Amino acid sequence: MHEVSIAMGLIKMLEDETKKAGVSRVTKVNVRIGELTVCVPDSLQFAFETATVGTVAEGAKLNIEEVPAKGRCSNCDIEFHVEDAIFLCPQCDQIVSEIISGRELELANFEAE
Numbered sequence: 330m331h332e333v334s335i336a337m338g339l340i341k342m343l344e345d346e347t348k349k350a351g352v353s354r355v356t357k358v359n360v361r362i363g364e365l366t367v368c369v370p371d372s373l374q375f376a377f378e379t380a381t382v383g384t385v386a387e388g389a390k391l392n393i394e395e396v397p398a399k400g401r402c403s404n405c406d407i408e409f410h411v412e413d414a415i416f417l418c419p420q421c422d423q424i425v426s427e428i429i430s431g432r433e434l435e436l437a438n439f440e441a442e
């Protein structure tokens with residue numbers, strides 16, 4: 330269960346952040362999930378709801394922003410959407426030298442009481 334470990338990671342981040350901020354209850358959580366993390370939003374919602382029970386984020390609303398996967402070709406110097414894990418430049422067929430986005434797994438921000 331990929332999403333469960335992602336949810337656990339988010340909760341860990343939340344616990345660190347809330348401790349720093351001195352809040353005891355999180356009401357809303359905004360996260361950014363890259364396409365390349367192969368995370369299913371619905372599964373993450375479910376995993377998050379389950380994993381937050383008994384934590385500062387119990388009952389918090391999870392808002393998921395999906396970040397498209399983008400690569401850059403050093404040959405043509407163009408950026409493009411990477412699909413189906415085939416990292417080839419659409420212009421010259423060279424293997425993508427750099428993945429710009431799509432691997433995000435970030436806690437963007439959260440709202441707390």
Ligand SMILES: [Zn+2]
Pocket residue numbers: 402403404405406418419420421422423
């Ligand atoms: Zn190219």
